[in-house]
Amino acid sequence: MTENPLAPAWLRKPGDANELARKVWPADLNRGADGSISLAGIRLSDLAEQFGTPLYLIDEADARSRARGFRVAFEQEFAKLGVRTTVYYAAKAFLCSDFARWMVAEGLNIDVASRGELALVLAAGIDPERIGLHGNNKSRTELERSVAAGVGTINIDNAREIELIDELARNHNRIQSVRLRVRTGVHAHTHEYLATSHDDQKFGVSISEAPALVARIRDCPNLNFRGLHSHIGSQIFGIEGFAEAISRLMALHAELLADGPVEELNLGGGFGIPYVSTDEAPRADFLAGEFARLVSGAASALGIPLPNIAIEPGRAIAGPAGITIYRAGSVKDVQLSTVSGPAARRYLSVDGGMSDNPRPALYQADYSARLANRSSGSDPVLCRIVGKHCESGDVVVMDEYLPGDVSGGDLIAVAATGAYCWSLSSNYNYLGRPAVVSVRNGVARMIIRGETESDLLGRDCGLDASPLGGGK
């Protein structure tokens, strides 16, 4: 078995390119005796037939069990220390009404970051008290709507928001609970655009600015200061960044306790997931145990009581529960020369691309893929799975071995696309966003309809198709 010299060092040529690396695929995804892949008992080829491709699929039981897993693990660990935990699902990872309701049914709250996300969860009937609002540039309208709706907590990002939220809360005759987002200066080891707590970026206030701002919040009669908030980045595998952030936040928390109550510490999200078989991501129970050890260690060193804890996982709940299926089209073998001699890369084009998953183009994100409609004994070939957009960076999966006889018409499944794919999707090249279908116990249900040509044309005011008026 010869390795392709164009393959990255971490990717080994598999003996069997049909094999599914369990850690990257949803729990209920399997390859059946006929060689085709099924999700929760339904063949992907049947789902493609019924709903078309590209298609986002979500394993409902898997998403719910990951949400429950975080809540139970953190509740149990922190209950041993006598404090409460609140788990917010970070809706930016993926949001629709059903998903929000599943999260709440599993005992989670919902973190929203915009007026649209807020409107969606309110329309889905989520109790406003369970909603937290984030954002580094919240508009007056967003804040007003949140205060008026009675959202549980608003995370203040900057000085400008303090008196504004106080004024809005007064207008609505409310006491609004708030946290202050702090930039701890910790650089999480992740892609730079995914790291949000080192000093040179836009989120939150520095540790040195925080005490004066908390004093201002405490002086506002219609604000209730609940505690600090931190989110150090996303797709983080190690515990070291969290450990440093907890140590710095607990020291600040202790300083703030000298002047009044601080009931809670929100440590954000950012927990990594495996996208490829070599990724080693932390489990929820491991994270809960480590967070409890770190927070309680810091509290006893500082001689302060433990705060209640909040966390905000997004990717780690939605990501692994989702996959995308595509129909393969053109296949091209490109001959290249490398230091170890000539080599070929196969470009396999599919019927979606950076409009349904911009992450490879945005942050060189890696993914795993499998031939889904059949298995094959053909020798595995290094493939680059690419989309149909007019960009050479339009990559769906940078490097993957697929059976050598993969051809146009085959169905390709890409793993771990449940988070930051649909939510980052676009209409680039006037492609409609694909539908999202949830699958559970052999039943498939469309939870977000795919965009049609009339959806796309309907917003163009110069066209007769637009409800806003005709062009001619």
Ligand SMILES: Cc1ncc(COP(=O)(O)O)c(C=O)c1O
């Ligand atoms: C404030 C905040 N909380 C939580 C999250 C969720 O992060 P993740 O999906 O990596 O868990 C994000 C993501 O950007 C965030 O900005």
